[in-house]
Amino acid sequence: MTSSPTIPPKIRIRDLCKSFGAKTVLDDVSLDIPAGTSFVIIGSSGSGKSVLLRCLLGLMTPDSGLIEFDGENILNVSAKRQKDVQHRIGMLFQNAALFDSLPVWENVTFGLLARKLIPYRQARAHACTLLAQVGLDSAVADLYPAELSGGMQKRVGLARAIATKPDILFFDEPTTGLDPLTGAVIDDLIVDCVKKNGSTALAITHDMASAQRIGDEAAMLYQGRLIWQGPAASLMESGNAYVDQFTHGRSQGPIPIEGCHSQA
Amino acid sequence: MINSVTNLITNLGRATLALIHETGAIALFAFVGFSHIVRPPFYPRIFLSSFLETGFFSLPVVALTALFSGGVIALQSYTGFSQYHAQSAIAGIVTLTVTRELGPVLAGLMVTGRVGASIAAQIGTMRVTDQIDALSTLSTNPMKYLVAPRLLAAIIALPLLVIIADILGVAGGFMVAVFKLGFSPTAYITATLNSLTQKDVTIGLVKAAVFGFLIALMGCYQGYTSKNGAEGVGSATTAAVVTASILLLTLDYLITDLFFSY
Ligand SMILES: Nc1ncnc2c1ncn2[C@@H]1O[C@H](COP(=O)(O)OP(=O)(O)OP(=O)(O)O)[C@@H](O)[C@H]1O
Numbered sequence: 001m002t003s004s005p006t007i008p009p010k011i012r013i014r015d016l017c018k019s020f021g022a023k024t025v026l027d028d029v030s031l032d033i034p035a036g037t038s039f040v041i042i043g044s045s046g047s048g049k050s051v052l053l054r055c056l057l058g059l060m061t062p063d064s065g066l067i068e069f070d071g072e073n074i075l076n077v078s079a080k081r082q083k084d085v086q087h088r089i090g091m092l093f094q095n096a097a098l099f100d101s102l103p104v105w106e107n108v109t110f111g112l113l114a115r116k117l118i119p120y121r122q123a124r125a126h127a128c129t130l131l132a133q134v135g136l137d138s139a140v141a142d143l144y145p146a147e148l149s150g151g152m153q154k155r156v157g158l159a160r161a162i163a164t165k166p167d168i169l170f171f172d173e174p175t176t177g178l179d180p181l182t183g184a185v186i187d188d189l190i191v192d193c194v195k196k197n198g199s200t201a202l203a204i205t206h207d208m209a210s211a212q213r214i215g216d217e218a219a220m221l222y223q224g225r226l227i228w229q230g231p232a233a234s235l236m237e238s239g240n241a242y243v244d245q246f247t248h249g250r251s252q253g254p255i256p257i258e259g260c261h262s263q264a
Numbered sequence: 265m266i267n268s269v270t271n272l273i274t275n276l277g278r279a280t281l282a283l284i285h286e287t288g289a290i291a292l293f294a295f296v297g298f299s300h301i302v303r304p305p306f307y308p309r310i311f312l313s314s315f316l317e318t319g320f321f322s323l324p325v326v327a328l329t330a331l332f333s334g335g336v337i338a339l340q341s342y343t344g345f346s347q348y349h350a351q352s353a354i355a356g357i358v359t360l361t362v363t364r365e366l367g368p369v370l371a372g373l374m375v376t377g378r379v380g381a382s383i384a385a386q387i388g389t390m391r392v393t394d395q396i397d398a399l400s401t402l403s404t405n406p407m408k409y410l411v412a413p414r415l416l417a418a419i420i421a422l423p424l425l426v427i428i429a430d431i432l433g434v435a436g437g438f439m440v441a442v443f444k445l446g447f448s449p450t451a452y453i454t455a456t457l458n459s460l461t462q463k464d465v466t467i468g469l470v471k472a473a474v475f476g477f478l479i480a481l482m483g484c485y486q487g488y489t490s491k492n493g494a495e496g497v498g499s500a501t502t503a504a505v506v507t508a509s510i511l512l513l514t515l516d517y518l519i520t521d522l523f524f525s526y
Pocket residue numbers: 020025043044045046047048049050051052
């Protein structure tokens with residue numbers, strides 16, 4: 001791919017389809033994410049955002065389509081190569097998904113220890129450095145996830161995602177369930193981490209304020225299709241009827257709302 | 265009328281297909297989980313903690329059930345055999361039933377209720393809160409990290425538990441025979457030693473290892489495949505206990521039939 005005259009985008013998605021039984025969840029999704037950008041995908045509940053991320057993470061196999069990282073198709077590579085690809089990705093799950101049988105410091109250094117990038121003896125100290133990066137005190141290191149607030153769990157999840165310095169970061173609804181202030185802090189941390197590591201980020205969110213803080217570029221997923229793409233700054237005045245209805249939370253518009261009779 | 269008959273047949277067919285599909289899925293899961301036991305990386309800490317959970321912390325409940333079951337066998341066979349040569353017969357019956365059947369089956373069922381259920385709940389919770397997916401994204405194979413150590417721990421722990429269950433079951437029979445029925449202790453012990461065979465004990469232990477594998481397998485499988493949040497974890501736990509108990513008793517019969525029918 002180095003012979004190619006133009007640099008391929010960090011992530012290239014082409015005609016991605018995924019159905020569960022008769023239900024089409026992703027319908028011909030195509031997307032380019034250039035290296036170093038933060039890309040935000042918005043869309044209502046059940047529009048297939050998490051499924052898209054799962055396909056990118058290799059946790060789900062799409063029915064058809066193409067996913068390339070740095071020009072390399074990751075859908076038909078050897079299992080070993082697939083592992084290398086996974087090593088390059090950091091993921092913050094929708095509900096943080098911390099391991100509740102392990103203390104915070106082992107959660108944070110889990111990926112490093114699994115790949116033997118640091119010795120076990122240094123892991124706790126290293127975890128404290130990582131925790132400091134997300135604004136947590138080292139006293140938190142010995143607590144268990146169940147003893148943390150939702151916001152703290154998100155921070156620990158973020159520390160765990162960036163621990164191995166991955167060049168691709170995925171965030172699934174990083175601010176959902178948090179108060180606006182904590183949400184803003186998490187957004188700042190995300191922007192900070194992404195910029196500091198020079199990573200490429202893809203975030204999913206329902207939260208318009210968050211989308212505009214995190215994102216350079218944005219797109220909207222509606223019923224499994226990407227119906228709009230543009231700069232994140234223009235989200236609130238996109239000129240697209242669907243996006244406008246969604247971002248302004250209107251009950252009137254082209255998107256039918258359950259339990260509400262809309263006139264398009 | 266014809267409609268309801270076709271419906272019945274359709275449903276039966278669908279259920280059969282689902283059963284076959286499920287059996288295949290479990291067999292594949294067992295194969296993959298088992299193959300990870302022998303391939304590195306290994307997770308000794310997880311093995312150790314599930315070994316303690318399965319073996320050590322099941323001791324009290326297994327010990328008590330074995331003790332009382334041994335005692336009850338002595339008591340029951342006394343009522344049945346008292347006219348004949350009660351003394352030697354009772355010792356023999358207790359030893360035989362305990363080493364061949366009661367030791368492995370009772371220990372197996374107790375561990376199913378305790379450990380099989382908790383494995384399903386643990387892994388099921390990890391599944392519905394995305395922790396299993398998180399493992400994959402952190403360069404860790406969940407089958408290797410979660411399933412293999414638990415399978416191995418149960419395969420080793422169950423035979424050890426059964427050795428203890430055997431000893432306590434026989435001791436329970438001894439206590440009832442000596443303290444309640446007034447038999448001579450030396451004669452009872454001699455009769456016990458005479459009826460104790462290596463084959464009975466060994467096959468009891470083989471059963472135990474198979475049961476251990478089954479219990480951990482069903483716990484892991486049901487947990488791993490659970491969905492629909494907390495409710496799904498609840499049904500996974502129930503399914504783990506029910507399927508493991510049924511399979512355990514079925515295999516108990518098959519192994520007995522294989523080794524003791526001459
Ligand atoms: N494993 C699965 N099996 C069957 N259906 C699934 C599965 N995973 C997701 N779906 C379906 O796919 C659709 C999209 O799910 P997805 O989780 O991507 O939604 P989402 O956009 O992330 O929503 P939210 O914002 O609520 O998280 C849903 O209707 C869901 O029922």
